[in-house]
């Protein structure tokens with residue numbers, strides 16, 4: 524049996540994909556659909572996670588996707604992925620998306636997102652991945668940030684559950700007064 528790799532560097536799985544934005548990716552306004560960018564992000568996350576783990580991986584969670592700038596047909600989009608954190612079978616991949624207008628030489632940072640991927644074995648069960656070797660202050664900062672992001676997400680999940688089960692107990696009239704709706708429902 525091949526012994527599993529104990530640890531890998533971040534450089535081992537660092538991955539960049541560059542793709543030309545073609546007309547079929549665009550909406551009627553000539554801007555690229557957000558779903559196209561999401562699909563590319565999923566691809567680069569897979570490439571990075573499968574390199575690190577040496578295994579088949581699935582996407583489990585995507586942490587915040589905010590598109591900060593539109594991307595136009597004819598631009599080049601580069602997606603830079605690197606591993607920020609590893610758990611037992613899970614890996615957090617940080618992805619930075621940059622669009623480039625080659626004629627003007629202008630670059631835009633369109634978004635940064637974090638994909639959680641899980642490595643699976645032949646029986647489709649989560650399998651342990653190599654530890655991550657942290658070699659720079661940036662590596663360390665990203666690893667620590669991922670730990671805190673996970674904690675914030677856990678808190679968000681339990682707060683949201685609380686809101687869902689107690690929403691009727693809120694002072695709804697007060698809550699809605701600064702929002703743009705006409706409430707015809709009385710509880």
Ligand SMILES: CC(C)(COP(=O)(O)OP(=O)(O)OC[C@H]1O[C@@H](n2cnc3c(N)ncnc32)[C@H](O)[C@@H]1OP(=O)(O)O)[C@@H](O)C(=O)NCCC(=O)NCCS
Pocket residue numbers: 581582583584609610611612613614639641649
């Ligand atoms: C996510 C999935 C792997 C969990 O499997 P499971 O048998 O319940 O295993 P576990 O509970 O041990 O979770 C495995 C790992 O996933 C992590 N995980 C599970 N749900 C998660 C979530 N919502 N966000 C972040 N991590 C999550 C766990 O923390 C665990 O990490 P660790 O091994 O590093 O500690 C499984 O539900 C699955 O395969 N989901 C479908 C994924 C998929 O098909 N994606 C493609 C999109 S269609």
